[in-house]
């Protein structure tokens with residue numbers, strides 16, 4: 001057995017151990033390939049991904065045989081949909097009339113004065129349902145409907161992807177089941193209640209440390225058991241090909257809007273820096289997308305250092321991870337020397353994940369992006385500063401992107417865009433525990 005395969009198998013052994021009853025189905029490895037297709041869902045730039053879903057050596061589709069047909073059919077459906085004007089029109093209409101896009105690009109004058117630079121916030125927090133997740137949920141659920149699927153499943157960490165998926169399912173009249181770790185259910189109660197009110201079934205997951213990784217395991221098991229009627233709406237740029245590419249394209253509207261908004265406001269269609277937090281990587285993928293091949297734009301990914309990257313209580317996957325397979329893709333994974341996944345920790349449920357989307361593993365290891373690990377405390381300080389300086393309470397995830405401001409020096413004439421991925425309503429309980437008001 002070669003080293004690569006040995007590492008793949010070790011990681012999978014960990015996943016298989018999680019639930020003996022599903023062992024038969026869980027993650028034995030098959031590598032699937034696909035033919036190349038051209039796409040038109042508005043990306044003016046293509047991601048650096050090959051026909052098999054590899055970004056450099058990261059990505060691919062490592063899935064159980066039972067899902068092979070599903071993944072192949074999904075690829076075909078996705079590539080045909082994004083070439084279809086009707087699909088694009090419906091997607092764009094909902095983004096405009098239902099989500100409220102374009103989301104504003106707001107010059108944060110007070111924050112700019114504090115840091116003596118030019119800070120712009122891309123206001124994904126103002127989207128319907130309160131985060132960027134709705135962009136992907138709309139694209140994915142429209143695709144599910146087009147494929148004749150009647151049952152939608154999703155995993156969620158912070159609950160924003162669960163709420164977004166439940167929302168679009170309510171709109172489209174589809175059954176919705178959301179897997180969520182019990183730890184996250186406790187810390188993101190408002191979103192749990194919203195999902196239930198929207199008619200979704202929220203299934204608590206009690207394996208592992210009861211967070212996003214464990215919810216994703218359960219969703220994949222469900223998908224394995226119901227391959228025919230079920231569409232799995234993955235909430236980030238993770239999972240087997242084509243998910244990372246598909247989610248990035250649905251989110252690419254973020255940087256597409258940034259280009260013309262920057263042109264209007266600064267006279268130039270690109271910034272010096274784009275800063276975004278990374279959990280699995282979808283808001284960062286959307287915010288970076290149209291700038292990836294413009295090397296004048298520096299891309300900064302803020303990952304969650306938790307209590308510090310050398311404390312064993314961290315979710316800084318890019319800094320701490322090694323190559324392995326998680327949830328169907330080869331990427332960086334926080335793992336022990338013998339391939340067992342290290343349970344991550346972050347104050348933020350949406351960043352509390354031991355893997356990272358393969359695009360971000362590629363951008364970081366090729367030094368196209370700079371990765372800055374932001375601790376819980378730095379994120380809380382960033383959140384409080386934005387709240388008091390600009391009157392905007394950010395999501396805890398987005399607060400990690402704001403934490404970069406205190407760790408990186410920008411020049412007075414730099415244009416720095418921070419993707420404000422979501423709003424902080426869901427995090428009020430956590431904020432109140434840590435911040436003295």
Ligand SMILES: Cc1ncc(COP(=O)(O)O)c(C=O)c1O
Pocket residue numbers: 131132157158159160161235236237277278279280281282283284349350351395397398421422423
């Ligand atoms: C508001 C918000 N931002 C960011 C994230 C992290 O996810 P991603 O890295 O896919 O953008 C989440 C995840 O739940 C979130 O809710």
